Amino acid sequence: MSPGSSVPVEALASLRRRLAALPGRHPDRQQLLQSTGALYGVSRATLYRLLRGDRKVRGARRADHGKPRVMPADEIEAWCAIVAAMKVRTTNRKGRHLSTVRILELLENHGVETPDGLRKLPPGRLTASTLNRHMRQLGYDSARMSRPPPAVRFQAEEANALWHFDMSTSELKQLATPPWIDPDHGRAPTLMLFSVIDDRSGVGYLEYRCVHGEDAESALRFLFNAMAAKIDTADPFQGIPTTLYVDSGPVSKSAVFQRVMDSLGIEVKVHMPAGSDGRRTTARAKGKVERPFRTLKEAHETLYHFHQPDTEDEANRWLARYVANYNARDHRTEPHSRLDDWLSHLPAGGVRQMCAWERFCTFAREPERRVVGIDCRITVAGVVYEVDPDLAGETVVVWWGLFDQELFVEHGEERFGPYYPVSGPIPLHRYRKHRKGRREIRADKVGDLAAKLSLPRSALSGDQDVVMIGARSEPDPVPAKPFRDPDPFHELAFPSVLAARRAIADELRFPLAKLSEDDRRFVDNLLDRTLARPEILAA
16 A cells, blocks of 8 residues: 555556556546546545656665675675685585584684684674575585586597496396306306497497406406407407506506506506596596496396396307497487497508407516526416526516416516426436526636635735735726617517527427537528527428
8 A cells, every 4th residue: 555545556556557558538548547446435636646656666675685784795705715615624525514503603712724814703793694695695605615617528539549448247247157166266257348438439349258356367358359350340340549548446557457558559547536636526538438338238238137148158249249239329429320430530540450469468477576496497376487597596577478378587687588387207308407507607617716716824824925916807897788679578589699599409309519510500500690589490
């Protein structure tokens, strides 16, 4: 109601709107005024007077709405920043932090040390509700302070520029008939999914493997199959990637895995741990490899409720059929399939071909410090190897292969090998005792010299009538390392002529000194011409 009248403001506003819609001399205006006056018991003149009055609609809020009244705006914003900082400082891994009430209690009783000095809030100056309201208005609330920064999406420009590698436990868990049982674990191995996904195209290669946890050996076997050319020509996915993106697990921390990737020229990128980069969500790109896992488990492994694979090979055959259909589906953004996108974005020079399995085995070697026995033998993983006699009793670094039976030994700056497992009796026409090595020859010389040495009598009598002046020795040569062949284990070429002669003698099972003159001349000419291991052993 307006003061001094019985006509509500809403009725006057409605009457003004309806009159404004009619022309000035329209007969309905009089009828409208009469009906309104009769309804509220006022005359037409009163209605005109009320309509001419100042009847503007005013806001229900105060004129200083949204502005702090207990203290200046800059001061309350400073306190909001301090409270928000204390909540961030006291937040734990579960997201719990100090409440606003508790922070106000601390600020009023003790204050807080800031870069500008000690800040203490006067008691009763602020309340928790007032502070929370201004923190929401100014953007200092916990939800905004803990919100991660915007995500940055990335995608490789070429195929095989970046692969995502991960492992996940299969929904089947275990095969009904496990292929093997490790007595150390005492249980059947777990059926796990190994996967690599190309970042550009989304093409994937997946395999089942029965393992006990994530181990580097199974990962390397899978990566070799993924990078090698496939037997099925309908699957062209192959090549060595430029970068491999893996999570921070046992595989990426393995020294053998890192050594193999370095030998292949692959840069390994490891996901940053959660919380290591402030508010930013780390390892966000894992979705590119986790999404195929979920799709596979929902669309393929759910069918195992009807039929389950009996062996690992059968499971991989079923999986390969599904993966081929998966790669033939649409790309996430492009108007063609994933496989077509991979083929159309190959590098300019083509994909880097994978090496042979035998060469790959030479990269996967694990160093281990061992002491050689007095019989020149070393036992590695239950396998006995016989090394050079010079190494008997020495502490050496053993390089044993994960996938082959070859063994290399390092002692100081020298490398020996390859050595192969030995067992059983000594074959006929083999040496019945070890040849004297350099260490034994050196020890014999020192023994002969010790027998010939004599001490002057003056050492006991104290007389200095005879002075022994030792001969001036030649200066020691400058220490130098020989040029090391790019072949680290001398598998393509012998390191020296002597090593080649030893290999020929071992291959013939006969000493070279007992060969005929023509045979020795042939061996000398062959070694003068080349030291290549395949050519020498083939001759």
